[in-house]
Amino acid sequence: MVDLIVLLVLLALGYGFGRYAEKTHYRSIIKREKLLRKIPAIASKFPPMYRNPPETILVTGGIVISVDYFKRFVASLRNIIGGRITSYESLLDRARREAILRMKEQARDQGGSMVFNVKIETASISKGRKNTIGSVEVFAYGTALLIKSN
Amino acid sequence: MEYTNPKIPEGINTTTEHPLKEFFILTAGVLALIAIVVFMLGLAAQTIARKIPFQMELELAKNYQVEPSSNPEIQKYLQKLADRLATAQGLSKTLKTDSPVTVHFYEDNIINAFATLGGNIIFYRGMLEKLPSENALALVMSHEIAHIKLRHPIMALGRGVVIGLAVSAITGASGQGLTDQILGDAGLLTMLKFGRDQEQEADKTGLAAVAKIYGHINGTTDLFEMFNELPGGNQQLPQFLSSHPQNENRIKFIRQYSIDNNLATRGKILPMPKLIRKYLESTSTPTPAPAPKEKIKN
Numbered sequence: 001m002v003d004l005i006v007l008l009v010l011l012a013l014g015y016g017f018g019r020y021a022e023k024t025h026y027r028s029i030i031k032r033e034k035l036l037r038k039i040p041a042i043a044s045k046f047p048p049m050y051r052n053p054p055e056t057i058l059v060t061g062g063i064v065i066s067v068d069y070f071k072r073f074v075a076s077l078r079n080i081i082g083g084r085i086t087s088y089e090s091l092l093d094r095a096r097r098e099a100i101l102r103m104k105e106q107a108r109d110q111g112g113s114m115v116f117n118v119k120i121e122t123a124s125i126s127k128g129r130k131n132t133i134g135s136v137e138v139f140a141y142g143t144a145l146l147i148k149s150n
Numbered sequence: 151m152e153y154t155n156p157k158i159p160e161g162i163n164t165t166t167e168h169p170l171k172e173f174f175i176l177t178a179g180v181l182a183l184i185a186i187v188v189f190m191l192g193l194a195a196q197t198i199a200r201k202i203p204f205q206m207e208l209e210l211a212k213n214y215q216v217e218p219s220s221n222p223e224i225q226k227y228l229q230k231l232a233d234r235l236a237t238a239q240g241l242s243k244t245l246k247t248d249s250p251v252t253v254h255f256y257e258d259n260i261i262n263a264f265a266t267l268g269g270n271i272i273f274y275r276g277m278l279e280k281l282p283s284e285n286a287l288a289l290v291m292s293h294e295i296a297h298i299k300l301r302h303p304i305m306a307l308g309r310g311v312v313i314g315l316a317v318s319a320i321t322g323a324s325g326q327g328l329t330d331q332i333l334g335d336a337g338l339l340t341m342l343k344f345g346r347d348q349e350q351e352a353d354k355t356g357l358a359a360v361a362k363i364y365g366h367i368n369g370t371t372d373l374f375e376m377f378n379e380l381p382g383g384n385q386q387l388p389q390f391l392s393s394h395p396q397n398e399n400r401i402k403f404i405r406q407y408s409i410d411n412n413l414a415t416r417g418k419i420l421p422m423p424k425l426i427r428k429y430l431e432s433t434s435t436p437t438p439a440p441a442p443k444e445k446i447k448n
Contacts, residue, residue, distance in 0.1 A: 019169070033158070040153040048153075074169065077176040080183075086172060090164040097158075114153055 014069030021068075022090060029097050036104045041115045047145055055146040059115055061102030064125060065095045066135040092136065096120060099140035112144030188316045192309040199308025200301045204245040204269070207304050211268020217256070224429055225255040228273055228291070235292045238359040241299050245269075251295055257433065263290055265297040266342055267307060279430055284420040285360070285369035292356035297344065300351055306342035353400065354407055366417025367408055371401050 047054070067075075071087035078085045099120065107115050118140060125135040160166075219225035232251045236242070241250050250269045261276040271294045281287045297303065344352075361367050374397040408415055421427075 015170070030160075033155075037154045037157070038152075040155045042153075070169070070173070074173050074176060077173075077180050080180055081176065084165070086165040086167065087169060093163045 010069045011073060014071070014073070018068030018070050022094065025094050025098070029094065029101065032101050032105075033097070036101060036108065039104050039108055039112060039114055041100055041104060041118045041140075041142060043116075043118050045117050047114075047116050047143075050147070056143050057110060057112070057146065058141065059103050059107040059110070059112065059144040060139065060141040061099045061104070061106060062137060062139040063095050063098045063102065064135055064137045065091060065098075067091060072134055092122075092138070095122075095136060095138035096140070099138040103140045103142060107144040110144065111146050113147045115142040115144045118142035184320055188313055188320075191316050192313045195308040195312035196305045199305045202301075202304055202308075204247055204250065204301075207301075208247070208268050211266075211270065214267070217254070219253075219255045220257045221255055221429065223425065224278075225253060227423065227425055228253045228255055231288065232271065232291055232295060234363060235288065235295050235356075235359050238362040239292070239295055239299055239355060241295065244299055251298060253291075263294060264342075265294040265303060267303045269298050271295070271298070275430075275433070278426060279434075280373065281422070282372045283369045284422055285364060285367075286371075286373045287422070288360050288363065289356060289367075289370035290373065292359045293352050294356075295359070296352035296355035297348070299355060300348065302344050302348050302352070303342050305348075306344060310342075350403065353404060357404060357407060357413070358411070361408075361413040364417060364420070366414035367404075368415055368417045369419035371404055374401050 047056075067088070071091060074087045075085045078087075100118070103115060103118070119142065121139045121141075123137045123139070125137060229252070232253045233249075236251045242248055251271060252269055253271045253273060255273050255275075257275045259276040259279075260274040261280055263271065263273045263277045265271050271291070273291075277290070278287070281290065357367060357370070360370055405415075407413075
């Protein structure tokens, strides 16, 4: 009985905080994406052709994001039945977009006008400790072009 | 020339569905699945347990300690009655053993009698006090013997152990401790839970044996009728009846069964033997909830 109460409290806490964090995070992501639209990030290996070869630098953006108790519980139920783990989908979507945003912010701060050859890596922090830590790192990196305005 | 990233449409990589909806559907589905699996396991265990030879059940029951009966005289009488009924039911042939039934008598004022593992039947003084005649006593005894004949105790044990194991495996409780607890609880001195169908089966088999010995079944249902007339009705049902079919239904069922099988319903009702009447008089103590003695007719 005590176990059940503890479980319900953890679920409620996980749901409440997780939901709040997700909402505010998405609001911030959408706002910042709008601001940084002018610095495009593209996956192409080759930059557009320029008469004078521009200067380039490496820009990176990383984020570590943790799963909440509620998401983990729903995912573990999904593990039995199968299907889309939607609770993790939104988590990783946030992580990817945040990583790209941070990469773009780095490019903007260094005077970059666009980032090409963008790649995304993920690393699970929970390796070997499956039930204690459930967090994931998403790391985006690319080559920023520094073009003088003329 | 200027490049820009377009606005990404939302809800492609994620879902717009409310997370609680998925949570409730999944939880309900998984719980239902677990319930079905546990129920099926219990059913399977019960079916298999029935095939365990009675000799093995006797071996198993040896592990449980039995208190010596507190009154050897009464115990002897009850054992004799039980042996007669067991012979009438053809018990030793069914179970392939010479003395399948052992009666234990305890002087507690609990209104109960029950059959448990290893062919043991526990009879309490409280039950004896409530029984109006030897015929009624014979039906109670015969009913418990029928449980043993139909292997109900070992079936209940098998079901209990398997369900306990499954639940402990799912909830992650320590399996060993739980099984020990179940095996301990299901021991000799505790009552096992039988299903309603099993009770009815035992009534049938028990009634047929009583009819065989006395030539009729008159007086056997007096006990249930008496409890039916008690003020307060079902609220203060003694333990013996609480797990059984409702008294009224039970009386109806027994009547119908006797009509269907041409059992004589008229005959001489034998009073309780002197030995028992004397014993009950000499040991009667005022109980917190006095029994309606005027309703017991000898």
